[in-house]
Amino acid sequence: MWEELLLEAGLNEREVRSILILGSRPKMKASELAKELNTTRLDAYNSLSRLQEMGIVTATADRPMLFSSLRVNEAMEHIIQSRKQQLDRLVGGFEDLSQGITETDASYEKQRRDLDDPRFAVLKERTHIYNRLQKMANESEERLILLLGQFGILHLCRNPDALEAVNTAAVRGVVVQIITHLDGRTLRFFEKLDTSIEVRHSDELDSLGFVQDQSEVIQYLNIEDNPVGRGKEDAALIIESSPFSQAHLHLIDAIWEAAVPLETARARFTENQINDPLRLTIGEGSFLKNVSVALGFDGELPNEDTPFDPDAFFAAGKEVNEARKRLTEGKLSNLKVLGIDLGRMLRQIGNRVGREIAFSLRSIDNDIEFLDEMMDWWEHAGLGMLQYDVDPQFHVIVGLNHPPVSDPDALPMWEMDDGIIEGALSTRFTKDANIVIQRTEGEGTPDNLWHYLIHRHELKAIELVD
Template identity: 35%
Template sequence: MSVETAEQIINRLVEGGLDEKFARIILALCAKPPLKASEIGKLVSISRMDAYNSLKKLQEMGFVKATLDKPMRFTGIPVSDVFKQMIKREEANVRRLQQHLDELNAESFVIKSDIHVNANEPLFNVVKDRHSIYATIENIVQESEERVWMMLSKWGILHLMRSGIINSIIDALDRGIEIKILADIDSKTIRFYEQLDKRIEVRHHTNQSQMGVYVDSEVGIQIVHSEINPTGRGKEDAALLIESKDYMMAQFELIRLHWNEGIAFDSARARLVDGMITEPLKLKIGEGSFYNRLRGLISEEEGFGFTNAILRRPNEPLTMGISAASLSQLGVDMSEILRGVGQRIGRELALELREEVKDEDFWNRLIKQWGSLGMGELEIDSIPPTLVTVKDSNNCEKNSQLGTILCHMDEGVLEGILMERHGFEATASERLCTSKGQDHCLFEISIPSV
């Protein structure tokens, strides 16, 4: 004769279709005198009201008997009798189902549905626990028909790789589904993105904190809480499963906006791994109507002499090129364009020296690098600097007109260095310049809250 533990018997009852809580109550009542609901609740670690309601249901099912005492007491039946009762209930269900099937086969039925479900009615469901969340994500990815957008925060790629849904993502790609990932990528997580299928388009967006997956403009799952520990089990994670076309439409507008602001993965990798900024440089070249400015300039009887094939007066000979002055007449500020180029150069200079932990060492190396590039002798008043002096700048001294223009680029270079190294937006303004007769260039730097 084999001896079974209480847990083994409970598992048998559960496999037979009984709720685990009911199974524990049945076993707790075995070989016990009649007990009150509060006493039974303590035995199975549930509240008195929960125990009372569960006992009433078990009584209706024939698994528990109740006395007429006040308060009411409950007693169980042998476990073998419980299984017999369950078998009888299942047999009765099978007979009832067979009867329904026979009736459907015996006559011709026209099924008229009066149930009208509003397909556009938004549905929101809460999903808890990381395992359940990613199981739900896997389901909606498997059901995708056109495209899948994924928004990943700093550690989101770790959760994705450990969830086991990568195979479902690859299956979706094989079915022709377009998959895009917008993520906050850093040096610690970039290797995981390199492992992804190359058919997935990845872009980096700084400070991307939203986590979610959105499929076919119809359904999405928005993670509203995620455990801070990236390697945790995520028992307290929570997400919102959303089926709402209006919400998804608004969400996709936001996603596309962030997507357009993001940079391609190759550019992100070049920055994080190689210390180079390779994404396109976006510049603001002016405001207002360029057409109206052009018409006004062309219609003037006397004015600026244009040398461009388009920006020329009638009967004026064609020449190559266009001057900064003529661009200025159109509202295009060359100084701002050069400042933008300078900011990019400055950020790359700072990235090149990013391994320097101490700011003092960083600026000492930068001063040497500045000189080796032929940009002159650099002197600073503090770290970070508020006054920067440049001596022996060949560009300014050789060509005063060119020097004035290039000094705007130097302003941008200094701003870019401060942005990349110290993380704030400073404004560099040239106060003295050798192109204007002074013996050195002096830049004043305005730093917020400094």
């Protein structure tokens, strides 16, 4: 912990280790310290020289010189006091110089921003990135969007000044929206947000960034692997451009519409189930054309006026009415005529059920154990029988108690049943980009209808020759 604090204070790793070594073993020669640091004597002297300038390390007048250091807690306290004095001098100097600044001078920066071409810069370290977010929140007038990924809410809450600025912006009427990728370990941190801030969860979005009004965008370029680290390796690109901000907002708005409200998504971790709304595709193509064909109307109107013929008028109306009556007979095949694909809808429902099953079994690390649990669920639900085999490659064999039938008016429940397997396997195995799941026809018997092949797709470079 002391090491992290000293690194945060601006010392490098070799200087920190020098303090730790000399603080516990004073009066050490530079050559001895270099050996402990596993570095050259020159590097050791460079570190000692800087620490001497800071007043942390002292040396004797002996030949060779013997070096000692303040203890680590004393060194940290010394650095803090030095920085406080430096900050006091800066504040005092700034206040003296600021007395002569007029309102016109103060607005110069805003005028320059309005007139300048688009600009960008790179921010490094999480502290500086969130300091910029704090500034964006303070200056926002209409809208502030935070893309926090999986652990961004943790980073925001660990920066109290930025968090306060975001909450304050929401209180004063700025529309603050947050898109996150929920993680059960960070749920409690969302309670620190102002109640007027709307939070949504998205499985598809895992990037981090911020957007202020239509003027400024911060997009992360790199983020430290350790989510609880100090973000020394974090880097972000800041772009001040109205056209770019507007384009970014259009993309975010599309993601926002498909995202799930926080309270709904929270059930994944509080109730161990997925309560997200299920969006179904009922069909495709022109529904106007489908309805017209079903009603026996080609959609073409005469180009010229014709004399009114009562008999023809009522005959045409009767034909349309008869077609309309046939559509209300309650046959499922009539829905197909209208372009409504029940099979597709039921498969989508099955996919969702499969996703939920895979989600409920996510704590099982072993894939074979996962499949065994899936097979037990399948059989206890009375859907049929699942098996797996490794010849010629690993695959799951799907058998149904209620296999497909050729009756066009039968409800295609087999689509939902098969969709459950498809959804569960896809959710479980396709997290690895190299895993491919392929559905093929089985033997055609009720206990061997389809096979799901699970195999690894290896990308091999192709060598081009002259």
